[in-house]
Amino acid sequence: MTIAEIKKSMTDMFIQNDDVRNKYGLKDGLTFEDQFSTVSIENILFFIVATCMWVNQQLFSQHKIDIQQLLNEQKAHTSNWYAHMAKQFQFGQDLIAETDRYDNTGLTSEEVEKRRVVKYSAAVESLDKSILYLKIATDSNGVRQPLSNNQLTAFKAYINAIQDAGVRMQVINDQADDMRLRIDIYYDSLILDQDGKQLDGENDSPVQSAIRNYLNNLPFNGTYTNQGLVDVLQNLNGVEVAELKSAASRYGYYTEYTEIDAREIPHAGYYKISDSNLILNFIPNEEIL
16 A cells, blocks of 8 residues: 555544544545645644555565565475476576576566567476476467477576576477377268368368367366367267277377377377378268168
8 A cells, every 4th residue: 555545544534533523623525635734733643654654564565575585595496386487487688696587677578578488388296206397388379389499508507597406307398299190080961071071161171170279279288188089079060979099199209109098198298280190081970770
């Protein structure tokens, strides 16, 4: 609260008191300022008290900030803290000495946001809790992708500067995990054709678009599920049955595809799928006799 707000809260109560109103002959509908001069002893006293209360409020606020800073400096940080701090990294800018903060004086919020190249992050502990994996990615026209080599080098230097002593960390800045899907689509012949195109001409690839939207809209480092994908497809107009024959993924170009058993979290934190790996078999859903 400002000094004026504190003073007003006191003067409003003052002029509402019946004894005060009778003693001063105050009138209804008029404010304190309407009935007391700025040089009156009452106005001066209220201003002095409000100022003292405001100063006391500022002292307590600063004390809280100081205590919080001491706690932050002395305690080990959580994995969520590392994920948050990854997004605070500003490419091409140095930290304030002996801190984990930047001096953004003179920069607009747009300029600061442009320097924050890490748009997605997740921190995951290894099973034995000996290593903290920090997964990161940037964004280019709505497409998740790794940081450039220069950005990654600077980011690692930033992490080394802010991390707690003794924390073993590995930064994962990889290309998206490569997905491969084989799906039988039993379709309504009144809505889709044998290639999965809408007969009304509105969309030539509704199934393919739905699959990519599902993968692209998963939270960063979120869990993919076979059932979730099937549910999305079977809610699609014209798709009556979606039978997932195979779902597999790989990370890195030299690893083999591994079948996904019900669910999976991507190694890189996100997926991609090429046209050649999206294998759809469109089957008219004829009545079973």
